[in-house]
Amino acid sequence: MTGPVLVLGEIAGDRVVPPTLEAIGVARSLADSPAHVVVLLAGARARVAAEALTGAVGGAVRVREDPTFDGAPVAAFAAVAAATADLVGARWIVVGGTTFGRDVTGRLAARWNALAANGVTEATRDGDALRVRRPVFGGRATETLRLAGEHAVVSLRPHAFPPAAGTAGAALIEAAPPVEIPPTLLAPRRTAVEPVATGRGPGLTDASIVVSGGRGLRAPENFRLVEELAESLGAAVGASRAVTDAGWRPASLQVGQTGRAVSPQLYFAVGISGAIQHLVGMVSSRVIVAINSDGSAPIFKVADYGIVGDLFQIVPALTAEVRRVRGA
Amino acid sequence: MPDFSLSPEQESLRDMARKFARSEMAPHAAECDRAARFPEEIYRKAHALGLMNLNVPAELGGSGLSLFEQCLIVEELAYACGGMTTSIIANCLALEPILLDGTDEQKQRFLAPFCADYHLASFCLTEPSGGSDAGGLKTRARRDGDAYVLDGEKCFITNAPHASLYTVFATIDPALRHRGITAFVVPRSADGVTPGKDEEKMGHRASSTSTVRFERVRVPVGDRLGPDGGGFSLAMRTLDMTRTPIGALATGIAQAALDQAAAYSLKRESFGKPIAEHQAIQMKLADMAQSVRAARLLTWQAAWTIDRGAKGTLESSIAKCFASDAAMHVADEAIQTFGGYGYMREYPVEKLLRDAKLTQIYEGANEIQRTVIARELLRGYA
């Protein structure tokens, strides 16, 4: 028996964000039963978000309906999370792969005297302990850790887990324990939020997913196929040297020996033959997908999955499928 | 037993030079080579970080490093670009005569303001009619009251078009040959000093080289270094000090060539496998690696010997001669390893060969080095 697993959720608008659904999915796989998953939500729209969530959560949703938490420093959440975990008897806390998730994990671990791991790509039970796997050294290696203490807090690597689907039965919505947040932790103020402009995805070197295009796209106006696929995935856009030399896109997008080196979870090489100069920049990606009309292209030697075909048909189909699956 | 490891201080100096070389010099090496551009902004940064004037004592505004430490730095800089390194260390060559034979007053007067701000200096010995035969130089220095009047032309002078200070070797009487040679410090601002146009060179194209003409240039007696007729000895003692860092420069170029060739050989395939698995390439790489290491160790030994107070003529001549020949050979083999790609200017190896060539010629052509080595060597058998 490992007891309940607490998920510290994150709200955007009236719903939890997809990474929270991923965390709930992981919590369900770790808990003794779906009923043992507890989700904590804090913010002005916490109750509304909880009601939208109930299908996906088998256990309770603890709610602190409190506008103080919207745009509050991460520090404010640690106290409520620790108190909630203690109240429900949870030993483990799972948080989604977001900036918030990463930031709160360390804070929470120090407060709750827990073991912790950020950005895990695997999380499994081993008796009473939690075993996790995560990339290190810029993705060039992975470490496996066994968290065998009384408490553990983990945050997930983005896009490494499926979101929980809503079939587990209605959840109970209850109040989170009342916890005073020290004023010093609430003194910082968020003064503005500028939403990410559409089409501008994450930075190339930080991205979990990268979609790169090469000369196989044939003309600069076709590069938008790559950009549309990237957008559907929430991915960064990269390019081969042929593309940047030809001026289709700026040199800052170049992945390769004389450009950037990237090591995302998932790398799509679209219309890229796989010359050494390019491979050097992306070969440590965890999973590589190559789409090219030439089956003998060297890229297929380093890719994990290959599709030999007409990228002008395949890439749009892939974009559509990703959108369908993500419910976008 | 000698300890071949570096102290943590030496490592910090080397690492700092490496960081500067890789982040500031290397990205511009190809472009400066192609356009023969003199990257003053890079040289200014080098000065700001204390990478110029390495041989000048700290009290006078230099970095006051031992010859060994200078070699560690020079090798790192040359790894990124031989040409830029030549211009950076040309100051050391030009200022060394002042350090060796200058009076305290002259050192203070010339070196302190020079080192405080970004300035370049040139060592003016070579003439159109004589390089190796320095004893036969023709630039005249005629005594006129409390000054000398200099007339003549120097050529192949590094940094000349940009220098604010020249150390000039002239003769007070050609009939005396090397016994008439006298050394002077001449500011750029003196009347009658005219540097020429930047020469179009095979390599070291980020460095600037030209003639310097001296027409009735008045030099006060107080700006003469050492006594009348002491110039030849001063020039030789100067080169004794500056020869070893050229060994380090050549080693840097050789190491760069080896690294390029080795990395390429692991990726490039022929006949179904990386070329690094073919014996022909392995033999090449093995020979290249031996040459590079030997060049470095000979350079280190020469620097260590001179830092202990010995003259080190034999050691430094061997270091310079061996390392420069090694750099040529290693760069040549690196191009060969790259095959057709090595011949293309788009790839960085052919520049290394063009840069390596000069190290066999300047700071004492290798023929002269061999003469010196033979002479020093035979002393021990006489």
Add this chain to the structure above:
Amino acid sequence: MEIVVCVRPVPEAETRLRVRADGRALDPDGVKFVLAGYDESAVEQALLLKESVPGSRVHAVALGPAPRTEEVLRAAIALGADAATWVDAGPGVLDDPIATARALAEAIRGVPHDLVLCGKQSGDREAGLVGPALGELLGIPDFGSVVDLRFDPAAGRLTFRRSTEAGQERWETPLPCLIGLQQAWNDPRTAKLPAILRSRKAPIAKTAAAPGATPTAVGERFELPAPRAGAKMIEFSSPQDAAEKLVRLLREEAKVFP
């Protein structure tokens, strides 16, 4: 302003990674440890703030074994830090981010600290835990992935930006607080040669990490990726079929969920 900057020796970026004989961690033999990446940006930020707010001091703190930790502190001094403290700690503390945070908190509590700066994550294990944990232990708010950090002396407040999934956030906060910086949004300076020579003789305060009762995560395996065997080619009857098969393989087999 009293600025404490936390740094850590990490393997140089170009290091070839090798697995230790017991398979549990990186083999440190032949690895060169340097001050790098995120920490360099943190030191640079500290120095920029020091230069913009007269009377400020920068105190570098590092935890780890000799000699690499001392070298990293000397590197920080050569860049311009005014003081340095070395928290001597062995593997038990060093390998556990929360234990590291406790030891650092102990050292930092004893010195003036208006602002504590950290890199976003160390360049090696990239745990990203020490900064936030340190904030919790010091009882101050913490913020990660910060760029464009500025101090308004009249208001006594820091302002900064950070990127989150919501977009670009702007924040303002009073001191004290802890800030984790995004890498290289600033251009870290290079230490000057004379400063490097002087740093060799600079004094470094030394304390030892008290062995804690904190639990430690056990590193079980350290793995380098297996060499690639060539792509699994996807057979398909139509572009839609190819797309569906690929997405399914990515989710179920590769477990990389788009």
